[in-house]
Amino acid sequence: xxxxxxxxxxxxxxxxxxxxxxxxxxxxxxxxxxxxxxxxxxxxxxxxxxxxxxxxxxxxxxxxxxxxxxxxxxxxxxxxxxxxxxxxxxxxxxxxxxxxxxxxxxxxxxxxxxxxxxxxxxxxxxxxxxxxxxxxxxxxxxxxxxxxxxxxxxxxxxxxxxxxxxxxx
Numbered sequence: 643x644x645x646x647x648x649x650x651x652x653x654x655x656x657x658x659x660x661x662x663x664x665x666x667x668x669x670x671x672x673x674x675x676x677x678x679x680x681x682x683x684x685x686x687x688x689x690x691x692x693x694x695x696x697x698x699x700x701x702x703x704x705x706x707x708x709x710x711x712x713x714x715x716x717x718x719x720x721x722x723x724x725x726x727x728x729x730x731x732x733x734x735x736x737x738x739x740x741x742x743x744x745x746x747x748x749x750x751x752x753x754x755x756x757x758x759x760x761x762x763x764x765x766x767x768x769x770x771x772x773x774x775x776x777x778x779x780x781x782x783x784x785x786x787x788x789x790x791x792x793x794x795x796x797x798x799x800x801x802x803x804x805x806x807x808x809x810x811x
Contacts, residue, residue, distance in 0.1 A: 733769035
């Protein structure tokens, strides 16, 4: 076991991009889904349909049930925000603007004073790798499962070990 295992950095960076940008059922572990489900816990689901603003009574404690069902999504949203904040300033801006706010690349380049597409691509890749590195520690702290947020580096490390074992056989 090594302290700094080798990983396929391009694959890890691509997985982070998919986590933030792919919002479909083929990628069930994605940031958009976490935000949607976390908003349910906060009651930001829309109009009740009642002009009085008073909802009809429902059996049981609906607010408590909603809280229990979506608590992990709420914690997962906090985990993503804290992992982004743990990154360097430039990476934090890229992650927030590009992957959370979906800003245009040229706007982000202006914010971080980068000229040229190549330098932006390098900075973007570094930001995704920093996020992958930070997310595991924060996930463990908040007890968020791998079913919601993948362990980008741990999955890559196990993939590399499996590949080495197959090469040895």
